[in-house]
Amino acid sequence: MTRPSVAGDRTSGAANPLVDYLLRIADDRLVLGHRLSEWCGHGPILEEDIALSNMALDLIGAASALLALAGTVEGKGRDADALAFFRDETAYRNALLVEQPNGDFAVTIVRQFLFDAYSVLQLDALSRCGHADLAAIAAKSLKEDKYHLRHSSDWMLKLGDGTPESHARTQRALDTLWRYTDELFVPDAVDHATAALGVSIDLDAIRAQWHQLVADVVGRATLTLPASTVRATGGRSGRHTEHLGHMLAEMQIVARSHPGATW
Amino acid sequence: MANTTTAPHDDPALVAAFEARIAAGESIEPKDWMPERYRRQLTRMMSQHAHSEIVGMLPEGNWITRAPSLRRKLSLIAKVQDEAGHGLYIYCGTETLGVDRHELVNQLLDGKAKYSSIFNYPTLSFSDVGVIGWLVDGAAIVNQTILAKTSYGPYARAMIRICKEENFHKRQGFELCAHLAKGTPAQQAMVQESLNRFWWPSLMMFGPSDTDSPNSGELLRWKVKRKTNDELRQRFVNLTVPQVQALGLTLPDPDLTFDEATGNWTFGAIDWDEFQQVISGNGPCNHERLAARRKAHNDGEWVRAAATAYAAKRASASTEAA
Ligand SMILES: [Fe+2]
Ligand SMILES: [Fe+2]
Numbered sequence: 068m069t070r071p072s073v074a075g076d077r078t079s080g081a082a083n084p085l086v087d088y089l090l091r092i093a094d095d096r097l098v099l100g101h102r103l104s105e106w107c108g109h110g111p112i113l114e115e116d117i118a119l120s121n122m123a124l125d126l127i128g129a130a131s132a133l134l135a136l137a138g139t140v141e142g143k144g145r146d147a148d149a150l151a152f153f154r155d156e157t158a159y160r161n162a163l164l165v166e167q168p169n170g171d172f173a174v175t176i177v178r179q180f181l182f183d184a185y186s187v188l189q190l191d192a193l194s195r196c197g198h199a200d201l202a203a204i205a206a207k208s209l210k211e212d213k214y215h216l217r218h219s220s221d222w223m224l225k226l227g228d229g230t231p232e233s234h235a236r237t238q239r240a241l242d243t244l245w246r247y248t249d250e251l252f253v254p255d256a257v258d259h260a261t262a263a264l265g266v267s268i269d270l271d272a273i274r275a276q277w278h279q280l281v282a283d284v285v286g287r288a289t290l291t292l293p294a295s296t297v298r299a300t301g302g303r304s305g306r307h308t309e310h311l312g313h314m315l316a317e318m319q320i321v322a323r324s325h326p327g328a329t330w
Numbered sequence: 331m332a333n334t335t336t337a338p339h340d341d342p343a344l345v346a347a348f349e350a351r352i353a354a355g356e357s358i359e360p361k362d363w364m365p366e367r368y369r370r371q372l373t374r375m376m377s378q379h380a381h382s383e384i385v386g387m388l389p390e391g392n393w394i395t396r397a398p399s400l401r402r403k404l405s406l407i408a409k410v411q412d413e414a415g416h417g418l419y420i421y422c423g424t425e426t427l428g429v430d431r432h433e434l435v436n437q438l439l440d441g442k443a444k445y446s447s448i449f450n451y452p453t454l455s456f457s458d459v460g461v462i463g464w465l466v467d468g469a470a471i472v473n474q475t476i477l478a479k480t481s482y483g484p485y486a487r488a489m490i491r492i493c494k495e496e497n498f499h500k501r502q503g504f505e506l507c508a509h510l511a512k513g514t515p516a517q518q519a520m521v522q523e524s525l526n527r528f529w530w531p532s533l534m535m536f537g538p539s540d541t542d543s544p545n546s547g548e549l550l551r552w553k554v555k556r557k558t559n560d561e562l563r564q565r566f567v568n569l570t571v572p573q574v575q576a577l578g579l580t581l582p583d584p585d586l587t588f589d590e591a592t593g594n595w596t597f598g599a600i601d602w603d604e605f606q607q608v609i610s611g612n613g614p615c616n617h618e619r620l621a622a623r624r625k626a627h628n629d630g631e632w633v634r635a636a637a638t639a640y641a642a643k644r645a646s647a648s649t650e651a652a
Contacts, residue, residue, distance in 0.1 A: 101395065104403070107410050108391035109622065111630025112637075113384070113418050120411035124404060131400045148399045172633045228643065229636025236632070321398035321456050328514045330399040330506075 084260035086141045087160060089201065090150070091257070091303055092193070093133035094161035096208075097151060098311070099182060100126030101318055102169055111172050118218060122179070125211040132204045152322035156312045157305040164247035166302070166311040173226055173236040177244055180219035184280045185251045186212045188273045197265025220284050227288025238290050245293040250300040252277070257303070340365045352553050357483040360426040368552055369427055371545065372482050375554065376424040377434045381445035383417035384438075385619050389453040390462055398456060402506070406459060409499050416492050423484045439624050447605060448535050450613030451528070457510050457517070461524040463503015465532040465570065467496045472566045473536070481553040504573065511577040525574070526582045533597070534605045536563040542602075564594055571595045 103123035110116035134147035145153075165182055169175045190212055193205035226237040252274035261267055285292050301307065322330075345365055351358070358364055387410045394410065397403035421431040437443040448466050453459070471493060478489040510521040537543060537559040549555040557565075574581055585598030607613060 104394050104407050107394055107407060108387040108414075109626045109629075111626070111633035113414055113421075115633075116387070116414045117411055117418070120407050120414070123407055124411070127400060127404055127407070131404070134400075151400055152398065172630070225637050225640040226633070229638075229640045230632065232632050233636030233639075317395050321396050325398070325514060325516060328398075328517055330397075330402050330509070 083140060084257050085198070085264055085266065086137050087257045088261045088266060089133055089137035089140060090160040091162075092189075092201075093130045093137060093150075094159050095165050095182070095186075096126040096133065097130035098159070098161040098314070099165035099179075100124075100130060101314060102165065102167075103175070103179075105169055106175065115172075119175075122215050122218070125208070125215070129204065129208040129211070132207075133201075136200050136204065148322070152319045156307055156315050159302075159305065159307065159311060159315070161302050161307075161311075162247065162250050163299055163302040163308055164244060164251065166308060166314060167244060167247065168310055170240065171236055173233065173240040174244070176219055176222040176226060177237060177240040179215065180223050180284065181244060181248055181281065183212055183216035183219050184277050184284075185248075185273070187216050188276050188280075189268060192268035192273065193266075196268070201266065223284050223288045223290075227285070227290040234289065237288070241285070241290055242293050242295070245295060246297045246299045249298045250302060253300065255303060340367075349552075352481050352551075356481075357486060358481050359483045367548065368554070371549060371552070371554055372485065373424060373427050373429050375549075376420055376427070376485055377429070377437070378444050378446075380417045380420035380424060380434065381438045381443050382449065383413045383420065385445045385449045385623065386466075387413050387417075388619055388622055389449055389451070389615075390459055392453045393456055393459050396456065397459075402456075402459075405502055409463070409502065412495050412499065416495070419488055419492065420485075423488045426484045435627070439620070439627055441611065441620060444609065446535055447608040447613065448528075448531050449619060450608050450616045451531050452615050454527070455520050455524055457507065457521040457524040458528070460503045460506030460510060460521065461528045463499045464507050464573075465503075465525075465528055466535065467499040467503060468570065469532050469535045469566050471496045471500060472562050472569070476556045476562065479553075479556050507579075508577055511579055522579055525579055529581050529583070530601065530604075531608075533563055533567070533600055534608070536560075536566065538602070538605070539600075567595045567597055568593075 100123045103119045103126065106119045107116060107123070110119060130151070131147050134150045138145045138147060138150055164178060167174070167178055187209060190205040190209040194202050194209055196202050196205070223237070226233045228234070252270045254270050258267065258270065282292055299308075344363055348358075348363060348365060348368075358368075390406065390413075391410050394403065394406050397406050421434060424434060425431060434443065438445070448469075453462070474489045474493045474496060478486055478493060480486045480489070507521050507525075510517040512518075540546060540558045540560045543559055546555065546558055550558070571581070571586065583598045585596070587596055588594075589596050608616065611617075
């Protein structure tokens with residue numbers, strides 16, 4: 068008996084693993100950018116409304132370019148908007164980390180920091196990969212994400228080493244989100260298949276560098292690295308937490324209410 | 331600044347010299363002597379303007395998470411972010427008058443400060459984003475182009491810089507409306523409905539009629555204001571009606587007619603009762619807007635405390651090291 072495999076998901080474009088690979092990179096940024104944009108007008112200080120919006124713009128901008136590329140590679144006539152607004156949650160390929168709700172500002176900052184640390188390493192590697200268009204997008208985003216990492220690291224220090232309350236909130240956020248970090252570094256069939264196309268990054272090496280970078284900032288922020296080994300995965304194959312569906316329902320409502328319309 | 335704090339009543343000779351400078355078209359700078367009334371009027375206007383930028387983030391921000399294309403999503407985030415920048419910039423300008431930003435923010439949160447009445451109306455469809463850019467930023471431009479010639483230097487300079495961005499917002503809003511006006515029947519109906527809702531509130535943005543505007547005389551004499559509310563309102567209507575016609579849309583005013591003699595579009599009576607309700611806190615969204623600002627402020631309290639505590643630790647660490 069053949070069992071439906073996750074890699075064979077009908078909406079994931081299994082014909083070309085590069086499409087799936089690009090969607091993962093794009094969806095991480097679209098979903099996280101969307102989450103950050105939810106802060107716009109509601110930040111703890113005006114300067115932070117501006118900073119979080121800036122990061123949202125960078126991430127959604129990168130996602131647009133990556134989705135457009137994925138659509139081209141796929142060759143089925145889907146453009147970036149079709150991929151963003153007309154894919155269901157099970158067809159989304161983002162990591163679980165980035166779809167977690169904003170929570171308090173500590174959750175937002177810890178989520179951002181954990182992702183930024185991964186992103187700069189990932190993009191640095193991708194900027195040297197064998198696919199010219201992907202490498203170019205990665206190189207551009209890398210410059211932006213280095214700035215994001217500096218910003219989120221600064222806030223890790225301020226919140227971790229600020230007041231007892233901010234310390235407690237940030238430690239709690241770190242403990243809660245830690246379970247979603249492992250997923251970023253586990254290679255699967257898609258990674259192996261794209262390696263054959265000249266697009267691969269050494270996830271083990273990135274994991275080690277990431278761990279060192281995170282441990283350094285967490286230590287300076289007087290926080291403690293979680294010891295928990297609980298792991299939550301599934302985002303890369305479309306098995307998400309319940310949060311993503313609500314986010315997409317909101318994000319896609321207008322586009323889906325007007326099929327065939329352009330904006 | 332010392333002059334005004336030591337003198338309970340402004341010295342008539344100083345006032346005369348000040349008014350002579352204004353009459354000669356000079357700009358007043360923060361360190362210059364100014365009548366206490368002038369300082370207060372400017373503080374009032376500039377802080378109201380800054381509050382409007384900040385509260386104004388909310389109605390359009392309401393659609394960021396639902397914008398139906400990536401391009402519209404990006405431009406909407408960028409626009410709302412610009413408004414935050416404007417607010418920040420004008421708060422800083424107000425500080426040149428000796429008022430602390432936190433004091434002003436507290437006045438807003440306490441419901442003691444005013445902001446533009448338009449932001450107390452709800453945004454109910456995505457096309458509101460277009461109509462707000464077109465009409466509300468458009469009306470702001472009409473106001474601010476004149477304010478760029480105001481006698482107080484820091485405010486005038488802020489207006490020149492901000493106006494450039496408001497122009498961009500207006501073009502973007504108009505472009506969205508134009509796109510929808512040529513779109514599907516549903517999109518056409520959507521943009522017409524937005525225009526119907528926002529037209530009259532946009533006209534109210536220019537404030538009470540001249541016959542009913544308590545501060546105008548003094549503000550005009552001191553060249554804080556350069557045109558009356560009614561003059562600016564008329565200018566806005568004259569600019570906007572042809573744009574509405576160009577899009578094939580209509581305005582919800584049966585009395586709107588072109589007056590050949592004056593070259594003005596004359597319009598129907600504004601519902602000043604509604605205006606009074608909105609500016610006295612009873613508009614459709616006054617409560618929600620202030621509640622949203624208060625929530626952001628209260629939820630952010632511990633974050634600001636953390637940043638302050640961290641900065642203090644850094645400062646004492648570097649003193650000990652020195
Ligand atoms: Fe503005
Ligand atoms: Fe604007």
